[in-house]
Amino acid sequence: MEITRTFKSVDAGNYARHGLSRERLLQMLRRMIEIRRFEERVEHLFLQEGALIGPSHLCLGQEAIAAGAIGALKDDDLITTTYRGHGHAIAKGVPLKLLMAELFGKATGTCKGLGGSMHVAIYPEKGSVYATAIVGSGIVIANGIALALRQAGKRQVVMTFFGDGASNTGSFHEGMNLASVWKLPVIFVCENNLYAMSTRADQAVAAESVASRAEAYRMRSVLTDGNDAVAVFLAAKQAIENARNGHGPTLLECMTYKLKGHGVYDKAEYRPKEEVERWLKRDPINNFEARLLEAKLATQADFDQIEKQVAAEVEESVTFAKKSSVLPFEDLMKYVYAR
Amino acid sequence: MRQLTYADALREGLREEMIRDPRVVLMGEEIGVFEGVYKVTRGLLKEFGPERVRDTPISEAAIAGAAIGAALAGLKPVAEIMYMDFVPICLDQIATQAAKMHFMSGGKLKVPMVLRTQYSLGRAHGSQHSQFFPSWFFQVPGLKVVLPSTPHDAKGLLKAAIRDGNPVVFIESGVLYRTKGPVPEGDYVIPFGQCDVKRKGNDLTIVAVSRLVNEALAAATKLEEEGLLVEVIDPRTIQPLDLATILESVKRTGRLIVASDDVKSGGIGSEIAAAVVEEGFDSLDAPILRVASPNMPIPFSPTLEQAYMPNAEKIAEAARKLIG
Numbered sequence: 288m289e290i291t292r293t294f295k296s297v298d299a300g301n302y303a304r305h306g307l308s309r310e311r312l313l314q315m316l317r318r319m320i321e322i323r324r325f326e327e328r329v330e331h332l333f334l335q336e337g338a339l340i341g342p343s344h345l346c347l348g349q350e351a352i353a354a355g356a357i358g359a360l361k362d363d364d365l366i367t368t369t370y371r372g373h374g375h376a377i378a379k380g381v382p383l384k385l386l387m388a389e390l391f392g393k394a395t396g397t398c399k400g401l402g403g404s405m406h407v408a409i410y411p412e413k414g415s416v417y418a419t420a421i422v423g424s425g426i427v428i429a430n431g432i433a434l435a436l437r438q439a440g441k442r443q444v445v446m447t448f449f450g451d452g453a454s455n456t457g458s459f460h461e462g463m464n465l466a467s468v469w470k471l472p473v474i475f476v477c478e479n480n481l482y483a484m485s486t487r488a489d490q491a492v493a494a495e496s497v498a499s500r501a502e503a504y505r506m507r508s509v510l511t512d513g514n515d516a517v518a519v520f521l522a523a524k525q526a527i528e529n530a531r532n533g534h535g536p537t538l539l540e541c542m543t544y545k546l547k548g549h550g551v552y553d554k555a556e557y558r559p560k561e562e563v564e565r566w567l568k569r570d571p572i573n574n575f576e577a578r579l580l581e582a583k584l585a586t587q588a589d590f591d592q593i594e595k596q597v598a599a600e601v602e603e604s605v606t607f608a609k610k611s612s613v614l615p616f617e618d619l620m621k622y623v624y625a626r
Numbered sequence: 627m628r629q630l631t632y633a634d635a636l637r638e639g640l641r642e643e644m645i646r647d648p649r650v651v652l653m654g655e656e657i658g659v660f661e662g663v664y665k666v667t668r669g670l671l672k673e674f675g676p677e678r679v680r681d682t683p684i685s686e687a688a689i690a691g692a693a694i695g696a697a698l699a700g701l702k703p704v705a706e707i708m709y710m711d712f713v714p715i716c717l718d719q720i721a722t723q724a725a726k727m728h729f730m731s732g733g734k735l736k737v738p739m740v741l742r743t744q745y746s747l748g749r750a751h752g753s754q755h756s757q758f759f760p761s762w763f764f765q766v767p768g769l770k771v772v773l774p775s776t777p778h779d780a781k782g783l784l785k786a787a788i789r790d791g792n793p794v795v796f797i798e799s800g801v802l803y804r805t806k807g808p809v810p811e812g813d814y815v816i817p818f819g820q821c822d823v824k825r826k827g828n829d830l831t832i833v834a835v836s837r838l839v840n841e842a843l844a845a846a847t848k849l850e851e852e853g854l855l856v857e858v859i860d861p862r863t864i865q866p867l868d869l870a871t872i873l874e875s876v877k878r879t880g881r882l883i884v885a886s887d888d889v890k891s892g893g894i895g896s897e898i899a900a901a902v903v904e905e906g907f908d909s910l911d912a913p914i915l916r917v918a919s920p921n922m923p924i925p926f927s928p929t930l931e932q933a934y935m936p937n938a939e940k941i942a943e944a945a946r947k948l949i950g
Contacts, residue, residue, distance in 0.1 A: 365699075396732075397732075398730055398731050398732045398734075399732030399733070400732075401729055401730050401731075401732050402730045402731065402732070406730050406731070409730070409731045409734065409735065410734075411731075411734055411735065412734075416698060416699075416735075417698065417727070417735070419723065421718055421722055421723070424687075424691070424718055424719065424722070424723055426691070427687055427688045427690070427691025427692060427694075427695070427719065428691045428692075428694050428695040428698070428719075428723065429695060430688065430691060430692045430695055431691055431692035431693060431694055431695020431696040431697070431698070431699070431703070432695040432696070432698055432699040433695070434692055434695065434696050434699075434701075435695065435696040435697075435698075435699030435700050435701045436699055438651070438677060438696075438701065439699075439700060457687055458687050458688070458691065458718075461683075461685035461687050461688035461691075462687075462688055462691065464683060464685065464688070465682070465683060465685060465688040465692065468683065619729075621733075622728060622729045622732065622733050623728070623729050623767050623768055624728065624768065624770075624791075624792050625728050625733070625736045625737075625738075625791035625792050626791065
């Protein structure tokens with residue numbers, strides 16, 4: 288199976304030809320800005336205000352993957368994600384206020400305050416089926432979801448997100464193999480942000496790339512620029528079409544970089560300064576905006592308007608979360624087992 | 627009533643549920659073409675086809691994960707893990723994923739799946755193909771744990787497990803597969819959390835699970851000859867546990883032995899003994915005894931394995947000690 292390298296995105300002049308209308312592009316940008324501002328606000332609530340505690344793994348810098356890949360899905364397609372899943376939930380359309388309320392542990396949150404940041408993306412109402420806190424474990428579950436969809440004769444697909452670290456787990460390898468032999472409608476999206484906590488992917492992944500591992504499982508793979516929403520969108524679109532048409536799974540590796548550390552408290556001092564600076568210049572939002580301006584598909588006024596709306600939405604989410612109440616402890620036992 | 631083996635009773639339970647509900651699918655190693663290493667799935671591939679009876683690669687995490695995902699998305703999977711010793715390979719999926727989903731999603735996610743497995747203690751399978759560790763699962767809220775001891779219960783409990791809306795760990799005993807017993811034709815379900823009082827008696831209560839239920843009954847017969855009337859109770863499910871029936875019995879007998887194949891430390895016996903002390907201390911006239919496996923790996927040598935295993939004689943011995 289070939290690895291398609293789509294590091295080169297299409298020129299802005301060709302967007303329309305690839306199904307990228309102005310409206311769609313602005314929607315993708317809006318999602319990215321929602322994710323960025325939401326995550327920045329969350330970080331502030333943790334570090335400056337002390338209003339939030341517990342582990343939280345932000346996806347600052349990785350917004351283009353969520354917006355691009357999920358932007359290529361239909362509304363009724365399903366995703367699974369991980370403890371770094373705020374962005375995927377937002378891209379799938381989960382309301383910010385429900386996400387924020389969950390981070391606050393409130394009864395109005397996506398999981399009624401029983402999940403927290405690492406599971407906040409569990410919101411099946413919007414097709415965000417599951418978010419796991421155990422590295423790699425969601426991959427095999429995505430297979431089962433896809434199996435059930437196909438067996439029910441549906442044309443939906445499942446997109447499962449994970450990081451470069453997960454590609455070293457047994458679940459990844461077992462899951463890739465099973466998806467391939469069963470030709471399941473799954474898109475495996477690896478967000479390779481070069482580090483699993485502080486461990487560099489080039490020290491931990493014994494392969495040229497994560498994408499190249501697909502070859503061992505007779506699976507298609509694509510290696511793409513994860514900071515380019517259009518490149519991710521186009522790569523995902525192809526993978527989704529293949530899955531939907533019964534041609535089986537694809538491994539899509541998106542190269543990216545976290546603006547911050549592994550978790551909200553991690554200062555990421557283990558990353559070389561030059562590397563950080565190099566990636567900061569490749570900010571997915573700034574670059575996307577520059578290209579939209581260059582192609583005259585949007586103006587600064589468009590961006591300002593999005594920013595203004597998103598800022599209001601984020602603030603509203605904090606207000607909502609703060610004024611919500613916590614589930615009474617006496618109610619918890621009824622959530623242990625389904626009736 | 628007609629007699630069926632434990633394996634055939636399970637097979638009949640699976641088959642009837644597959645006919646009753648098209649969402650029921652089976653997956654596991656060697657369950658299709660090979661019809662299960664103990665032939666529990668005999669004939670099912672032929673009858674239901676490869677979409678509903680899926681042979682899988684040797685990938686326990688992928689099997690359990692696929693079952694969980696399929697359950698989330700509307701199927702009712704019954705996944706088979708060939709030996710209980712292989713279940714820890716997918717323990718994350720069972721204990722940390724499936725068991726938590728309903729709770730930590732605030733009740734939105736449901737995982738109606740069954741994980742069937744069996745332990746082969748008593749068949750000279752050695753340290754890595756004989757283990758029995760139900761406590762690993764009843765320690766995990768969110769899971770149900772079922773331990774059928776007869777063909778009749780195997781069928782009825784399996785049907786209940788498939789119809790339950792939760793992840794159920796269904797642990798069969800390998801040495802029981804060829805044992806026979808009466809099994810009603812057609813549909814019947816044994817609800818979880820209901821002890822079966824196998825034999826009444828007022829001198830001593832023996833709670834026994836899985837393979838040891840027959841051993842406890844044999845011990846009771848022997849003890850009756852010695853003038854002791856023993857009550858034998860099979861809890862059938864450990865999570866949920868019908869403690870009320872056990873407490874009621876101990877209230878009459880004042881004496882309790884718990885017999886199970888797991889190692890003594892932290893096992894079923896420990897749990898039931900602790901619960902009875904907590905809630906029925908005033909009923910007790912003597913210490914509670916546990917008849918269980920010693921705290922060591924299971925030896926291969928058939929002679930040593932027999933010496934290792936709890937049996938009717940060890941249960942009777944404990945009873946004599948308790949009464950003596």
